[in-house]
Amino acid sequence: MRKPVIQTSPLAPKTPPEISKIAGVRLATAQSGITYQRRDDLMLMYFDKGAAVAGVFTRSSTAAAPIAWCRQILNDKSKIKAILCNAGNANAFTGKEGEEAVKICAKAVAEAIGCAPNQVIITSTGVIGERLPHENITPHIAAMVKSAAADSKNWHEASKAIGTTDTFPKAISRTAKIGDSAGTDSTITITGIAKGSGMIAPNMATMLGFIATDADLSPPILQNLLTQLNEVSFNAITVDGDTSTNDTLILAATAAAKHKAITRPDDPALADFTTKLLEVMQELAQLIIRDGEGARKLITIHVKGAAHDADAKRIGLAIGNSLLVKTAIAGGDANWGRIIMAIGKAGANIIPQKLAIAIGDIKITQDGKRHQDYDEKTLTAYMQGDDITIEVDLNIAQGQATIWTCDLTERYIAINADYRS
Amino acid sequence: MRKPVIQTSPLAPKTPPEISKIAGVRLATAQSGITYQRRDDLMLMYFDKGAAVAGVFTRSSTAAAPIAWCRQILNDKSKIKAILCNAGNANAFTGKEGEEAVKICAKAVAEAIGCAPNQVIITSTGVIGERLPHENITPHIAAMVKSAAADSKNWHEASKAIGTTDTFPKAISRTAKIGDSAGTDSTITITGIAKGSGMIAPNMATMLGFIATDADLSPPILQNLLTQLNEVSFNAITVDGDTSTNDTLILAATAAAKHKAITRPDDPALADFTTKLLEVMQELAQLIIRDGEGARKLITIHVKGAAHDADAKRIGLAIGNSLLVKTAIAGGDANWGRIIMAIGKAGANIIPQKLAIAIGDIKITQDGKRHQDYDEKTLTAYMQGDDITIEVDLNIAQGQATIWTCDLTERYIAINADYRS
Incomplete structure (x- = not known):
């Protein structure tokens, strides 16, 4: 079958974004060779000291195997140690074998970094209904854990590795203040990467988003923010009205920054952080639309x-x-x-x-x-x-x-x- | 602006359908010149002795002016004497002036044939938001009433006149038996014409359908049949998921045929008629899909x-x-x-x-x-x-x-x- 000629979308930003690293987050990429040649298609996001994590997922009733895994482990309330993503195969509609493949990948990451498998988020994007060849993924994991680094260059490589038919990488950073009653503010950083063009790519490109921050926020507060802001960002875009089997949006907080303790999502001290998080989410969502296949407007x-x-x-x-x-x-x-x-x-x-x-x-x-x-x-x-x-x-x-x-x-x-x- | 090159759909039937005339129905067409040149764009269906009529209409909350008119007069329970249709202008989103235009057209038809305006169904299809120039329509009405004829040739002309971007006319006839308990069956004829390609034409081509029969059935029985069969025919097709402001489907019964009196829609004597009416409706619906713009399959x-x-x-x-x-x-x-x-x-x-x-x-x-x-x-x-x-x-x-x-x-x-x- 002919291969698409990838031309950068005419709506792509003229200058690449400046990406800020996040304390407590290291990243690595590798090439599995499952679908794509001559490019990395595996991404590992590694949280040295773990992270509090929230997630929103596709509402599809034919959701892919990794979606059930993610929902379950976020429910377990363990600190998350890593996120693995592969591009090119969605591991969707792959039956029991697909569920096994998720567990094998999670176990391999867990062994390489020394944690429990349910501390490892697994995500996939790509073609539906084809067996995920996990044996092409697991051999790369130890080296990725070893080489993972916090540099903004690694964030950039990560934003490219998660793409499928994307014509440009998508990443946004913001800084925000989380204040206390004495008027002392701490500076927090938020960086997000995303992939997808709605559902419009040849093999049903999924929307994936990974946002990390060094703020010190609990999973329930993160989940509250993510669910609420998702409605007016990623859930407010449409390319063709189709819904992926794999849509996943993750928000991870490493607690590497020191700031006033936050116990309620409506704490006024969170106002600036909430605004900046929304900016990151809305800009990533708009970048996805700017990469809609064939889009000119x-x-x-x-x-x-x-x-x-x-x-x-x-x-x-x-x-x-x-x-x-x-x-x-x-x-x-x-x-x-x-x-x-x-x-x-x-x-x-x-x-x-x-x-x-x-x-x-x-x-x-x-x-x-x-x-x-x-x-x-x-x-x-x-x-x-x-x-x-x-x-x-x-x-x-x-x-x-x-x-x-x-x-x-x-x-x-x-x-x-x-x-x- | 460039004009579309109209090529007959590759899915069009190879042979034109045989159309049966319906006792009690006469038809005429004329050219208003509102939008189209060199073709008829007005259609009058005239019921000599009136007809019992049922209708289903678009669910759009921005429905066109004729839709409100039709709903109202069908509610009045008067015998319907005529249906007027114009193609090229939808009379939709045209404000109070649009409502006036409908009344002026109905009055003109009523005067020409000698009945009340609320015995005249008005339908439109075409561009939205443009004033309907009724002064280009009314001068043709007296001549149309005079020349209206029952011939199948007139049915064929009518099926062409109601079209907008249709690439072939759509008409189907069937005969059915309506039986009595003595085993005596009367032969009934059903003929329907339709236009539209879902909602896919340049100016939002509407789906219009006009079905006539010589059966002797009351408006409630006709409405029951039409509503029920519509769900599995016209409401079971989709070209692009868009909904017209003007969708209209009319079923008219002239009572010119003699058969057992029918008082309930589930009378077993109606079984064959129901089956054949469904065939007419499903075949017309499928013809609309076969004329979907750009359709090849x-x-x-x-x-x-x-x-x-x-x-x-x-x-x-x-x-x-x-x-x-x-x-x-x-x-x-x-x-x-x-x-x-x-x-x-x-x-x-x-x-x-x-x-x-x-x-x-x-x-x-x-x-x-x-x-x-x-x-x-x-x-x-x-x-x-x-x-x-x-x-x-x-x-x-x-x-x-x-x-x-x-x-x-x-x-x-x-x-x-x-x-x-």
Whole structure:
């Protein structure tokens, strides 16, 4: 079968991000040769003194073998010592043999670093339904443990090793303050890496995200933050509406930084940390959209004035998943009727006469019909850009949501119809 | 803007259907010039002695002006005297002016034939958000009423006039028996016409269907049949998961045929009629899929063994709406992992170990993994065909559903991104 020609997405950031290392985290990569040649496809994230960890996972009812493993060990409440990731094989729909492969990998990592297997998170991404050849993975583990280093270079290599059909690596760092009542703040660092293009890659590229921080936070507080912020970051992006069997987002805290003890997720001392963590998560999520297969335009959909946030999100996703909206934007076509259609099919509480839609700064609707100032030429000119904003105000109540997506081009079809890696 | 080059779908039937006329129904067409040149775009269906009518309509909350009109007049329980349809302008999101345009058209038809306006069904299909120029429609109505004829040639012209981006006209006829207890059967005729390609045409082509019969059935019985059979015909097809503002399906009975009086929808004497009506509806629905924009393959998805029918339909639609499944089929790629993904995201009750998936006659899964006899070459060969069947047995209970869809090709994107008629 032909191989896809990988061209960097035109929406990729022009300059690579500066990545900060995280005290207590070391990383290594290696080449298993399972699917990819001439590149690393294994990533080990090693926490010297362990880490408090939270995770969110795919809601798929055909979730891959590593997902069940992760859910179980996070439930065990042991400190996590390492995360292993392989790219190229999802270990999904692989039956009992797939479950065994997860255990064999976890045991190999545990033996190499001297911990229990249930302290090792296992993640996979790649093709579904093929046996995971763990015998190609385990021989590399001892050397990875030995060579793991904290340098930002290692973070960069890690962000590349977890990719499948990604056309550029995705990493973001931020610093934040965690304060105490005396006004003394400690500086905390957060670094995250991610892979994926929604579900749009030839073999169903999964969304994987690994975020580490040196903050000293307990698993329940981390889980609370992660679950809440995930709704407005990774769960607010859509490329094609498909859901992976392997989606995984991990937040790990090494406690290497010293700061005021935090016992509640709503402690005001966490405000800046929460803001910066959200920035890391939203920027990683947007990088995934910027790498959507065939994408040439980033689309931001703001919905406000809804009966509640869930209705706003429903409308945002109906617009963001509509093939007709996404193809119109791909073609630079001022076909705003398709947005009306998408709003109508969302099943949300709306009053057509109150709908105020704007694309960019251009007002589209009023009183249940086209706005009196609407000029198709102005809208068509705006639609030629590569950063399109759609604003929908339902004018009912205060519910709101923001969704990010990309346009749908012929290249998406070409890649997904013609190629399999 | 460039105009689309209309090529007949490669999935169009090789021979045009034989259309039977219906006693009590006369048809006429005309050219309004609103959107299309050199073709008729107005259709009048005239019931000499009135008709009992049932309807099902889009669930969109931004439904077009004619939808509210139809719902209201069907509620009035007057005998319907005529149906008017215009193609090229949806009269959707057109505010109060749009509602007025519907009333003006209904009044014009009512005056021409001598009935009340609420005996006239109005339907529209085409571009959203543009004022409907009713002044281009009403001048044609008197002549249409005068020239309306019952011939099958008029049915054929009508099936063409209601089309927008359709590449072939869609019409089906069947005869049925409605029996009495003495074993005496009367022959009934059913003829239906439809337009649409799901929601996939440049300006959101609507699904419209008009079915007429000479049976003598009351509106409640017709409504019961239509609602029930619609679920397994027009509501079991998907091209791109989008929902029109204008979807309308009308069933009209002229009572020109004499048969046993029917007072209940479950009267055994209706069995053959119900079967034949379902055939008409399913065949029209499949013709719409065969005209899906860019479609090169018809995909039939059978789901059985589900906890209940709703779960089976949810899974069928998740597969049928998955871009990754539809692009894989477009490319003839044996990428069955995408079916696993789609089943997983459906939110239905499943047990992965019990899933039995077959594509054509080829068994794909067993015991939560790939089937031992699976051979990719055999599946790849099957995937080159233009009629693809996917069978999913959940092996849980007796729920079942069948969904029809088409593949997703680059031509879909090209048409929807680059053109607006």
